[in-house]
Amino acid sequence: GGGSELYRAIVRGMGAAAADAAVALLKDHSAMxxxxxxxxxxxxxxxxxxxxxxIFLPQLLMSAGAATAAFGQVRATMKDGCGTKGRIILATVRGDIHDIGKNIVKLLLENYGYEVIDLGRDVSCETILKSTQDHNVRLVGLSALMTTTLPAMEQTIKVLRQNLPDCRIMVGGAVLTGEYAKSIGADYFAPDAAGAVRIAEEVFGQP
Structure with a gap:
């Protein structure tokens, strides 16, 4: 994929080129x-x-737009169930201002047919709990990219556990490991966006 037309078009933020490249690849590649x-x-x-x-935010947004254009072409070929597969909350925990990783996860989950409620970054555990209750959400994804915000993640998990024992929690972010995720009580660790999709498929029981 490193040198493909599609890869380059997304990295350069070229939407039309990305869509065309995706169409070309569909001739002899599966959507996945x-x-x-x-x-x-x-x-x-x-x-x-x-x-x-x-690179800076404008380039990032253009690349995300190009990826969405490519997804649009690929998605047209995937069999689409009616309605959403499930509702997922994503949030970057209190004190953490990074949300690029979370945004890529959101883009991917939406393209796989999930409804994503994105609470943004620097979100308090109270807000996350309330949204999860209000929207009756079964899977919450928390991200942290700074070691200093890991206690906030642990606290958020604790609050969700106490109030919503049936809710599943996945965590991700550069500073996390699977072992650490387990130690703070998370159900799942997503090393990357594709991992988050696999977790969602498991939680919502779709192959």
Whole structure:
């Protein structure tokens, strides 16, 4: 995927080119091959460049737009169930101002047919709890990219556990490991956006 037309179009934020490249790939690749082999790696690369301040928000948004254009073409070929597969809340925990990783996860989940309620960044555990209750959500995704905000993540999980024992919680972010996620009481650790989709499919029971 590294050198593909689609990968380059997304990295450069070229929507029309990304859509055309996706159509060309669909001739001899499955939708999943295109998503996992081209779109996700390109978004991952863009996310890394943004984190390292090599590119800035306008480029990031253009790349996300190009990825969405490509998804649009690919999605047209995927069999679409009626309605949403499930509702998921995403939030970056209190004190944490990074949300590029979360935004890529959101884009991907939406393109897989999930309804995503994005609470944004620097979100208090009270807000997360209230939204989860109000919207009757079965899966909450929390992200943290700064080690200093891990206690806030742990606190949020504790509050959700006490009030909503049936709710599943997935966590992700550069500073987390699967082991640490388990130690703070999360049900799932998503190492990347594709991992978050696999978790959603498991929680909502769709193959």
């Amino acid at each position: 091959e295109i998503i996992n082999g081209h779109i996700i790696p390109a978004l991952g690369r863009v996310g890394e460049e943004f984190e390292k301040k090599r």
